[in-house]
Amino acid sequence: MSFNLISVEELENRSAENIIDVRDTADFNAIHIEGVRNIPLIGLPNFIEELNPNTIYSIICYSGNRSMQACEYLSARGYQCENVVGGMNAWLNK
Numbered sequence: 001m002s003f004n005l006i007s008v009e010e011l012e013n014r015s016a017e018n019i020i021d022v023r024d025t026a027d028f029n030a031i032h033i034e035g036v037r038n039i040p041l042i043g044l045p046n047f048i049e050e051l052n053p054n055t056i057y058s059i060i061c062y063s064g065n066r067s068m069q070a071c072e073y074l075s076a077r078g079y080q081c082e083n084v085v086g087g088m089n090a091w092l093n094k
Helices: 025-030 041-050 065-076 087-092
Strands: 004-006 019-021 056-060 080-084
Touching: 041 065, 056 065, 056 087, 065 080, 080 087
Parallel strands: 004 080, 019 056, 056 080
Antiparallel strands: none
16 A cells, blocks of 8 residues: 655646545535546545546545545555645645
């Protein structure tokens, strides 16, 4: 199980289609990065088969805690991912 940590500045260089926001739907709908996919952490097991194991996904939440859990879950199942340090909180304050 391994994944990288990236900053919000590094996230700017990632394709929105490969970014997954794991906050709940209400938080996502309130504010999010344009083009990013919302898969709430609790529902991740239901959507995992829609993900491509050959794609590196950048995972974001509000502070970095739920995205860390998502990265642990995904990487343990052979998916490539990276956790966005500081999450949306850091994104909004950059």
